[in-house]
Amino acid sequence: LSRLKKGLSKSSSRLTEGITGIFTKRKLDDAALEELEELLITADLGPTTAAKITAELARTRFGKEIGPEEVKTILAAEVAKIVEPVAKPLVIDPSLKPHVILVVGVNGTGKTTTIGKLARQFREEGRTVMLAAGDTFRAAAVSQLKIWGERTGCPVVAKDTGADAAGLAYEAVERARAEGVDVLLIDTAGRLQNKAGLMDELRKIVRVIKKVDPTAPHTTLLTLDATTGQNAHSQVEVFRDMVSVGGLILTKLDGSARGGVLVALAEKFKLPVHAIGVGEGVHDLRPFEAKTFARSLMG
Numbered sequence: 001l002s003r004l005k006k007g008l009s010k011s012s013s014r015l016t017e018g019i020t021g022i023f024t025k026r027k028l029d030d031a032a033l034e035e036l037e038e039l040l041i042t043a044d045l046g047p048t049t050a051a052k053i054t055a056e057l058a059r060t061r062f063g064k065e066i067g068p069e070e071v072k073t074i075l076a077a078e079v080a081k082i083v084e085p086v087a088k089p090l091v092i093d094p095s096l097k098p099h100v101i102l103v104v105g106v107n108g109t110g111k112t113t114t115i116g117k118l119a120r121q122f123r124e125e126g127r128t129v130m131l132a133a134g135d136t137f138r139a140a141a142v143s144q145l146k147i148w149g150e151r152t153g154c155p156v157v158a159k160d161t162g163a164d165a166a167g168l169a170y171e172a173v174e175r176a177r178a179e180g181v182d183v184l185l186i187d188t189a190g191r192l193q194n195k196a197g198l199m200d201e202l203r204k205i206v207r208v209i210k211k212v213d214p215t216a217p218h219t220t221l222l223t224l225d226a227t228t229g230q231n232a233h234s235q236v237e238v239f240r241d242m243v244s245v246g247g248l249i250l251t252k253l254d255g256s257a258r259g260g261v262l263v264a265l266a267e268k269f270k271l272p273v274h275a276i277g278v279g280e281g282v283h284d285l286r287p288f289e290a291k292t293f294a295r296s297l298m299g
C-alpha cells in the first residue's frame with residue numbers, strides 16, 4: 001500500500017489541494033460541483049467519469065455542507081466502484097504448456113521491464129518460464145530482455161537484430177512446448193511511427209503462433225505508460241485494432257501525477273487491468289486492487 005500511496009502522491013496531492021480549495025466550509029451547490037468536475041477532468045479521470053462521480057455526489061449531498069475529507073471518502077468509494085470490475089489478476093492456465101502471453105505496447109511504455117517482473121512473479125509461484133525477444137528491431141530491447149532472463153533465471157529465445165519476429169515467435173512456442181514450459185512471455189516491437197508495418201508484424205506473429213497452438217496467444221497484454229495521460233486512450237484504440245487485447249498493465253504509476261487516467265481507461269474500455277507498475281525494479285509489479293488504488297489516489 002505504502003509504495004503505491006507514495007507513487008500516487010502527486011496525483012493525490014493534486015486532487016487533495018483542489019478538493020480542499022473547493023470544499024472548505026461550503027455548501028455543495030452547482031458552482032462547487034462544476035469546479036469539482038473540472039478538477040477531476042484535469043486529473044485525467046476523463047469527462048465521462050468526472051460527470052458520473054459528481055452526479056453521484058450531488059444525488060446524496062446537494063445543498064448540504066460538506067468538507068474535503070468527506071468529499072474524498074465519497075470520491076474514493078465512487079472510483080473504487082468504477083475500477084472494481086476491471087481489477088482482475090492474470091490467471092495462468094496450468095494445463096497449457098506453454099500458456100503463451102504476448103506483450104504489446106508502444107516503445108518505452110515498459111514491455112520489457114514488465115516481462116521481467118512477470119517472469120520473476122511466475123518463477124516465485126514455482127512455474128517454469130521462457131522469454132522470447134520478439135522486438136527484433138531494436139538491439140537494446142534484445143539485450144535488455146537477456147538481462148531480465150539472467151536476473152530471473154529464465155531461458156531467452158533471441159536472434160540477431162533484423163530477424164523475422166514471427167519466425168522467432170514460432171520457434172519460441174515450439175521450443176517452450178517441447179520443453180514443457182509453463183509460461184512463455186513474448187516481447188514485441190512497438191514502433192508506432194510505422195503503424196501499418198507494426199500491424200502486419202503483430203498479426204503475423206499471432207498467425208504463426210497459431211500454427212503451433214491454435215488457441216495461442218492465450219493472453220495478449222498491452223502495457224500503457226500512466227505518465228502519458230490521455231495518450232494512453234489512443235494507444236488502447238490503436239492496439240485493439242491490431243490484435244485482440246485481453247488486458248492492460250499500467251506502468252509508471254510511481255511518481256506520476258496522472259494516475260487518474262486508470263479510472264478513465266477502466267470506464268471507457270472495460271478491459272481488465274491485470275497489474276500495475278510502481279517502479280523499475282523486479283519487485284515493482286503489483287496486483288491491481290480497486291480499493292487500495294482508489295484510497296491511494298484520493299490521498
Ligand code: GDP
Pocket residue numbers: 105106107108109110111112113114141144190223251252253254276277278279280284
Ligand atoms: P519497452 O520499450 O516498452 O520495452 O519499455 P522498457 O521496459 O524498456 O521501459 C522503458 C523505461 O521505463 C525503462 O527505463 C524502465 O526502467 C522504465 N519503467 C518501466 N516500468 C516502469 C515503472 O513501473 N515505473 C518506473 N518508474 N519506470 C518504469
